[in-house]
Amino acid sequence: MKFTEDHEWLLKEDDHVIVGITEHAAEALGDLVFVELPDVGTSVSKGDEIVVIESVKAASDITAPLDGEIIEVNEQLTEKPELVNDDPLGAAWFFKMKLTDPSEIDNLMDEDAYKELIG
Template identity: 55%
Template sequence: MNIKFTPDHEWLVIEGDTATVGITQHAQDALGDVVFVDLPEVGKTLAAKDVAGVVESVKAAADVYMPVTGEVLAVNEDLRADPSLANSDPMGSGWFFKIKLSNPAELDGLMDETSYKTYEQNA
């Protein structure tokens, strides 16, 4: 499994020219109990660092950023119906959306798991 992380605490699991995107354990820990998610529109193309959605908790609201440029292929309707999945399984059933990569070279600018763990400890 090829997984990358952003400085904004999003993760991507890359499979060929698609990626599944969600928030990390660190992000959900910081947010607390997630009560609402706003997901991007399927078919929309977003640039890296564009706001792709919003996650709201009892403590705060935070933007979810597009980690790389791509077209939104699918959103997690289960997460929309049950936002607590972002807390209970943030790197599994709590995924946010799937994208078709427009520029796979952008992945080179993201962190691997080892680099992210070091970054997370200093966050």
């Protein structure tokens, strides 16, 4: 598993990656009440705001971790946003994307580096 400074995790699966948010992020956001996912087939660039999430406290975004194309979204989250608080590293993945340059994932943080980042 790899991590971004925006508290996303990426997991390689076949020819694509699965993306979600970390436990640290889910806890900081508080109870989630709304998730809006991107359309499958959308081409995204690193940093694009592609998911809207709202907690009891406020609205925020999840950005594309790298360049690529959205190939699948976790529709379950639209009906059950609370899943993000219950299982952020598992059942509550947000989307799967095919990376434009699959090697870019190697430049992201590993778990130790991420742990250091969040202290």
